[in-house]
Amino acid sequence: MGLAYVRPRLRPGSWRFLERKRVGIVVTAPTGYPSEPFAEARDLAAALGTGNASSDGWYYTARYDDLTDAQLNDLFSVALHLLDTLSPKIAFTPLPDPVEPTFERNDHMIWAKSVPALDAYVGRWLRGTIIRLQTSAAAEVDLEPMAGGAPGWRPRLTPTSARETVWSTGDLSGEMKLEIQLVESTADVTPS
Secondary structure (H helix, E strand, O other): OOOOOOOOOOOOOOOEEEOOOEEEEEOOOOOOOOHHHHHHHHHHHHHOOOOEEOOOOOEEEEEHHHOOHHHHHHHHHHHHHHHHHHOOOOOEEEEEEEEOOEEEOOOOOEEOOOOHHHHHHOOOOEEEEEEEOOOOEEEEEEEEEOHHHOOEEEEEEEOHHHHHHHOOOOOOOOEEEEEEEEEEOOOOOOOO
16 A cells, blocks of 8 residues: 555545555546546546556556656646646735734634734735744745635745744744735725
8 A cells, every 4th residue: 555645536626646656647527626627637648658547537547667757747747737727826916005913823824803904805815924023934925715704814835844933733822923915806905
């Protein structure tokens, strides 16, 4: 049994998997997903001339031992193209004035009640910088709005390695500062 990155049948959002001996790309759209991107991935993978579709047509796999580095890169390019096609595209607009609140961290999420300066942007993506004031560690951050209009955001740090120094999962405390410069373009860029 190899290290399974995702299980294509069990998670509807799965689109690729990595195992010890093979790599695979889901080429049949899971329920609720458009079929065109998966059909395109199937055609692109088949055109590479390496690997095989599964007997039920659900995924396309290739064994690492059977691939050159160039062929493996080409297969990963197909997977990345599928990801890019399925990923939502978010356009951002600059804020007239950056929003730069400080707050005391108390959760994995950033809640509007803890950072009232963001209240006008609930439900919208935000982009900027997050800083842990005690250490001055900083990272670029996208704040992903919570589902269902909940008044908060999930921080997505870039690079993800900055998570441990800036927004550690093991430390829910510390004085933080946000420097938000961009808001999702569908949002009114002037707070109400």
